[in-house]
Amino acid sequence: MSDVRVRFAPSPTGPLHIGGVRTALYNYLFSKKHGGKMLLRIEDTDQTRFVPGAENYILEALQWVGITIDEGPTQGGPHAPYRQSERKPMYRAYAEQLIAEGNAYYAFDTEEELEAMKERLKAAKVASPSYNMVTRMQMNNSLTLPEDEVKRRLDNGEAYVIRLKVPRKEEIRLNDLIRGWVVVHSSTIDDKVLLKSDGMPTYHLANIVDDHLMGITHVIRGEEWLPSAPLHVLLYRFLGWESTMPKFAHLPLLLKPDGNGKLSKRDADAGGFPVFPIDWKVPGTEDTWIGFRDQGYLQEAVVNFLAFLGWNPGTQEELFTMEQLIQEFSIERIGKSGTKFDINKAKWYNQQYLRLKSDAELQQLMESVLQAEGVSYDSTTIGAISLLLKERVTFAQDFWTEGKFFFQAPLSYDSAVASSKWNSDAIQVSKALQDKLQSHTGDLSPETAKHLFHEVLDEQGIKIGKVMQAVRLAITGVGAGPDLMHIISILGKDETVQRLQSALSTLSETVKP
RNA sequence: GGCCUGUUCGUCUAGGGGUUAGGACGCAUCCCUUUCACGGAUGAAACACGGGUUCGAUUCCCGUACAGGCUACCA
Numbered sequence: 001m002s003d004v005r006v007r008f009a010p011s012p013t014g015p016l017h018i019g020g021v022r023t024a025l026y027n028y029l030f031s032k033k034h035g036g037k038m039l040l041r042i043e044d045t046d047q048t049r050f051v052p053g054a055e056n057y058i059l060e061a062l063q064w065v066g067i068t069i070d071e072g073p074t075q076g077g078p079h080a081p082y083r084q085s086e087r088k089p090m091y092r093a094y095a096e097q098l099i100a101e102g103n104a105y106y107a108f109d110t111e112e113e114l115e116a117m118k119e120r121l122k123a124a125k126v127a128s129p130s131y132n133m134v135t136r137m138q139m140n141n142s143l144t145l146p147e148d149e150v151k152r153r154l155d156n157g158e159a160y161v162i163r164l165k166v167p168r169k170e171e172i173r174l175n176d177l178i179r180g181w182v183v184v185h186s187s188t189i190d191d192k193v194l195l196k197s198d199g200m201p202t203y204h205l206a207n208i209v210d211d212h213l214m215g216i217t218h219v220i221r222g223e224e225w226l227p228s229a230p231l232h233v234l235l236y237r238f239l240g241w242e243s244t245m246p247k248f249a250h251l252p253l254l255l256k257p258d259g260n261g262k263l264s265k266r267d268a269d270a271g272g273f274p275v276f277p278i279d280w281k282v283p284g285t286e287d288t289w290i291g292f293r294d295q296g297y298l299q300e301a302v303v304n305f306l307a308f309l310g311w312n313p314g315t316q317e318e319l320f321t322m323e324q325l326i327q328e329f330s331i332e333r334i335g336k337s338g339t340k341f342d343i344n345k346a347k348w349y350n351q352q353y354l355r356l357k358s359d360a361e362l363q364q365l366m367e368s369v370l371q372a373e374g375v376s377y378d379s380t381t382i383g384a385i386s387l388l389l390k391e392r393v394t395f396a397q398d399f400w401t402e403g404k405f406f407f408q409a410p411l412s413y414d415s416a417v418a419s420s421k422w423n424s425d426a427i428q429v430s431k432a433l434q435d436k437l438q439s440h441t442g443d444l445s446p447e448t449a450k451h452l453f454h455e456v457l458d459e460q461g462i463k464i465g466k467v468m469q470a471v472r473l474a475i476t477g478v479g480a481g482p483d484l485m486h487i488i489s490i491l492g493k494d495e496t497v498q499r500l501q502s503a504l505s506t507l508s509e510t511v512k513p
Numbered sequence: 514g515g516c517c518u519g520u521u522c523g524u525c526u527a528g529g530g531g532u533u534a535g536g537a538c539g540c541a542u543c544c545c546u547u548u549c550a551c552g553g554a555u556g557a558a559a560c561a562c563g564g565g566u567u568c569g570a571u572u573c574c575c576g577u578a579c580a581g582g583c584u585a586c587c588a
Contacts, residue, residue, distance in 0.1 A: 011588050046587055111586085127515045128584060161586055179518070188516050188584095196586040203588050227517050227583040250518085253581070257524080260580065308537095312526060316536050335526080338581055342524050345538050355551090391551040402550090417548090468547035480549030 004036025005217050008062075009207070011043045012054035015280035015289060016061050018341075019222065019254040019263060022306045026251065027220045028067045029307070029329040036217070040072030041210060042083040045200045053283060061277040064293050065303060066322055071214075079214045084206050091201040094209050094239060095162040095194050099142070103238040104194060106160045107131075107141040108153055130190035133168045162195040164204075164235070172230040177218075177249035177331045184230040192231055204228065208235045211246055219246045220331070223338075226250045249331050252310050255338045263341050265289060273343040277302070292346075296395035301349040310339045319352060351394040362386040366399040373400050375407050384490060388482040402481070406490060409499050410477025413507060417469060417479035422507050425462050426470030432456045433471065434500040437493050444493050446485040453485065474503030 008024040010016055016024075031038040040062070044050055059074060071077025081087055098104035109117075114131070117139065121129035129135075136143060141163070142150045153160070170186040194205040201209070211219060229248055236245040254263040257271060268275040268290070278291035292302050304320055312335075313320070313328040320328065357365065363383040370377060389403050413422075433456050437444075440452060453471075457464055472484050475496060481487065488496050 009588090013588075043588065049587065107586095114586090125514095130584075159586095163586095182517075184517070190584080193586050198586080200586085202586070207588090222582090223518070224582055224588090230517090252519080255581075262581075308525070310525090314527070316527085318537060337519050339526095340524060342538070345525065348538055389550095392549075464547055466547095472548065478549090482548095482550085484547070 003215075003217065004031055004034040005039065005215050006031045006036065006220060007039040007041050007211070007214065007216050008067075009041040009043050009210075009221075010058055011046070011049070012051060012058065013046070013049045014051050014054055015276045015278075015291075016058050017263075018275050018277060018292070018306070021061060021065055021277050022254065022309060023220065023222055023251060024062060024067055025065065025303065025306055026311070026329075026334070029326050030218065030220060030331060031070075032326040033329050037070040038068070039077070039079075039214060039216070040069045040082060041214070042073055042085075043203065043206065044083060044085045045196075045203065045206050047085070047198070047200065051283065057278070057280060061291075064278055064299060066299055084201070084210065087206075087210065088200060090213075091205055091209055092195060092199065095201070095205060098164070098194070098238055099162065101238065102165065104162050104164050105136075105142045106150060106154070107136075107139065107163045107191075107193075108145075108158060108160050109139050109141070110159075113140065131163065132190045133166060133187065136163075136165075136191055159197040161193045161197050163191040164194055164231070164238075166191055166231075166234065172233055174229055174233050174248060176226070176229070177247055178252075178334050178336060179226070179250060182226065182229070186230075186234070189231055189234075192228075204231060204235065208232055208239065208241075212236070212239070212241050212244070216246045218249065218331075220249045220251065223250045223253050249334070252335055253338045254309060255340045257341050257343065262338075267341070271343060273346075275341075296397050297346065297350050298353045301346065301353040304353070305346045305349045308345075309341070310335050319349075319356075347394050354393060354396065355390060359383065359387060362390060365396040369396050369399045370407070373404075377407060381406075381490060388486055388490075392482065405476040405478065405481070406487070409495070409502065410475075412477060413473055413503070414478050417473050418507060421467075421470040421473060421479075423470070425460075426467045426474075427504065427508060428460055429456055429462055429467045430471060430474050430500050430504055432460055434497050434504070437497050437500075440493060444489050446483070446489040449485040449488040474507065475499050 006027040008027050010020055010024075028038050030036075040058075042055055042058075055073070062069065069075060071079065071082065073082045076082075095104060099106065117131070117135060118129040121135070131139065138144070143165070145153075166189045167186045171183055172186055172189075173181055173183045175181055192204055193202050195201055229250065233242075233245070236242045255261065256263055256267050263275055265275055274290045274292045274295050274297075276289055276291040277293060279294040280289040280291065281287070282289065293299070300321060303322055303325070304318075307320065307325050307329075308318065311329070311333055314333055354365075363379065363386050366382050366386040366389075367379065370382065385403055385406050386399060389399055392402050393399055433453060436452050436456050440448075442448075454464075457467075468484070469479055472481065473479055475484065475491070476487065491499070
């Protein structure tokens with residue numbers, strides 16, 4: 001399998017769904033594992049659904065995730081173009097070849113006629129009304145119309161489509177890499193449109209033609225394609241390409257976190273989490289659909305999270321870099337069943353990867369978060385703070401939410417803590433600590449701060465547990481956070497004294513000792 | 514409705530004819546700690562159901578239920 005060639009083939013109809021990103025990732029991992037090529041093909045055969053900006057979105061999303069494309073619309077390649085709309089002229093010949101060999105036919109039926117046919121069948125209690133081997137003989141097509149009539153209509157430029165002539169009774173089998181043998185009877189397949197009346201191929205034709213022409217060896221795609229896979233097998237056969245037909249692997253779908261159904265944007269809105277890789281600004285509106293990247297998720301966390309949604313290496317390890325994933329990936333270890341989307345796991349991965357960052361990276365992360373908040377501070381201090389906060393953050397932006405008291409004195413005090421902890425002892429200790437710090441000269445290391453604080457406690461004869469949280473509240477405004485002595489040390493003598501002072505006046509007013 | 518696919522703790526999953534059915538997320542309790550977090554320990558928690566096959570089925574087969582997908586001149 002040294003010449004593995006796979007492709008990711010999205011439609012530019014909107015932002016790439018996170019499930020699509022996973023499909024792209026599996027394709028990428030598989031191709032790199034085998035030293036093969038990864039192609040990107042834009043399937044824009046439905047001109048009514050084309051959304052401007054969608055292709056760029058796909059490119060940007062893949063790039064962020066770290067999926068590199070070997071051949072595609074931007075990098076070109078031996079099988080260019082890689083946009084199906086630009087390949088339009090190539091498809092008709094194959095459809096006509098199928099007609100010439102008796103495996104397809106022209107159909108002239110109007111929308112109304114098709115509708116009427118379906119109604120008629122429905123009234124006759126036919127289970128699934130469709131254009132197939134029995135109904136096609138009652139419609140207007142080159143199978144029912146006299147040859148000269150067909151020619152006349154064609155010459156007149158009448159609208160037509162080309163439909164596949166599905167064999168009457170035949171078992172079509174397909175050996176899916178994930179699901180094993182799938183057998184479908186041809187009588188359950190309808191005469192799918194191959195070439196639309198606007199001259200564009202449908203997915204089915206374009207897909208098979210392109211995959212063949214581009215030398216695709218493995219088709220890894222979502223399970224929603226499984227029902228039409230037998231149809232694709234039929235096309236490979238009729239086109240004479242069965243011996244080089246790619247192997248198929250149909251991936252399980254990503255499902256809603258709770259309840260039933262596949263994961264949708266609705267779930268994202270309800271759960272407050274993203275289902276898109278990066279932000280999508282909906283054209284013509286002010287709306288933005290949130291993406292993982294812009295919500296503060298790390299690229300490596302998303303990759304790891306996505307890879308494990310339906311695949312696992314069979315070991316107990318869970319933290320894998322892209323390189324390791326490539327090393328370990330195998331289609332055999334992809335699961336069969338649908339996977340519910342649990343954002344908690346994604347958060348956990350993010351926390352893990354954030355913690356794996358070097359001190360310098362952490363500092364940089366925190367600096368950019370502060371910058372976004374309009375806060376500037378000296379780098380050394382930020383470095384120290386980021387280390388203090390390291391074990392407490394899940395997202396980089398938590399550096400701000402968890403540590404804003406380093407940069408601004410409390411504007412208010414957590415009332416629950418205030419009412420239970422702020423008492424006469426707390427006031428006494430705060431006053432004494434204020435005085436003690438005031439008269440202190442020289443450096444204020446965490447150790448020194450601790451020493452001073454204990455001196456105060458000893459002098460006042462008060463146990464540490466009785467007042468610690470109150471003092472923390474006075475200095476930070478909240479009841480929880482990193483080691484208070486480190487906070488005091490970073491804040492410095494003057495700032496700490498000042499904060500104790502304002503706490504003493506503000507809190508004493510509102511809370512009775 | 515028809516066709517296709519699936520079903521191990523709440524979730525992601527390992528496993529596979531005989532196991533105390535393992536791990537992770539989440540949850541709970543305890544320890545550490547001035548607090549919270551981290552960390553550590555412990556705990557609750559699963560083989561959808563019914564038939565077969567078998568000495569023995571969670572594992573194999575068949576049904577049923579449930580779930581998902583498809584059923585467009587959309588992909």
